[in-house]
Amino acid sequence: xxxxxxxxxxxxxxxxxxxxxxxxxxxxxxxxxxxxxxxxxxxxxxxxxxxxxxxxxxxxxxxxxxxxxxxxxxxxxxxxxxxxxxxxxxxxxxxxxxxxxxxxxxxxxxxxxxxxxxxxxxxxxxxxxxxxxxxxxxxxxxxxxxxxxxxxxx
Numbered sequence: 001x002x003x004x005x006x007x008x009x010x011x012x013x014x015x016x017x018x019x020x021x022x023x024x025x026x027x028x029x030x031x032x033x034x035x036x037x038x039x040x041x042x043x044x045x046x047x048x049x050x051x052x053x054x055x056x057x058x059x060x061x062x063x064x065x066x067x068x069x070x071x072x073x074x075x076x077x078x079x080x081x082x083x084x085x086x087x088x089x090x091x092x093x094x095x096x097x098x099x100x101x102x103x104x105x106x107x108x109x110x111x112x113x114x115x116x117x118x119x120x121x122x123x124x125x126x127x128x129x130x131x132x133x134x135x136x137x138x139x140x141x142x143x144x145x146x147x148x149x150x151x152x153x154x
Contacts, residue, residue, distance in 0.1 A: 001074070001114075001154040003041030003062070007033045007084075007142035008150055016078065016150060020068040023076045027152045035138040040131040041153070042114040047128070048094075051102035057090035061139055063151065074154030081146045088143030091136045099132045100124065 006027045008016065016022055027034070037044065045062035048054055064087060065079030079087065108118040117123055142149055 002036060002038050003151065003153050004028070004034070004036040005138070005149055005151045006035075007138070007145070007147035009145075009147060013078070013080075013148040016068070020070065020076065023068060023070060023150060023152055027150055032141070033147070035134060037131050037135065039115050039117075040127050043108065043118060043128060044099075044131055044135065046108060046111065046113045047099050047102040047132075050104075050107070051094070051098050053098045054094050054102065055090040057086055058094055061087045061091060061135055063153075065149070065151065070152070074152065077151040079149040079151070081143075081148050084139065084147065084149050085143045088139045091139050094132075094136065096129045096133060099129060103128065 004027050006029060008026065012026060016026060041062055045059050048059040048061065051058075060079070060083070063075070063077060065077040065083060068076045068078055070076030103124050105118050109116065139149070
């Protein structure tokens with residue numbers, strides 16, 4: 001299941017809260033406020049939780065915030081601007097090397113981290129590290145502009 005997010009200004013956030021059925025349309029709007037992690041999101045969440053040098057709260061970048069009504073089996077979450085700031089603060093000191101250090105193929109496979117692609121020797125450098133760098137940049141930008149974040153999985 002793909003993971004996608006969009007940072008929202010106050011007006012967009014208010015519209016979403018008033019009518020959660022607009023979540024998918026909002027999340028799919030292209031532009032610098034949009035990010036998509038495809039299927040690496042679960043592995044990235046696991047790595048942000050497992051990393052010894054990664055501050056707590058960084059993993060909330062993936063599934064933090066409050067759940068909104070959505071399609072069953074496809075979570076819709078909203079992270080308010082204050083929480084986005086906390087997530088950005090947790091992600092700011094994290095480097096690609098921290099993510100690399102947390103990467104353990106055997107542990108990820110044992111934990112059944114979705115999808116079961118972690119044994120691929122190219123997955124870390126070609127998928128995970130770029131996804132992390134994109135996620136970090138996204139949250140730092142959203143926090144700097146005091147924006148909320150909408151997340152949809154599926």
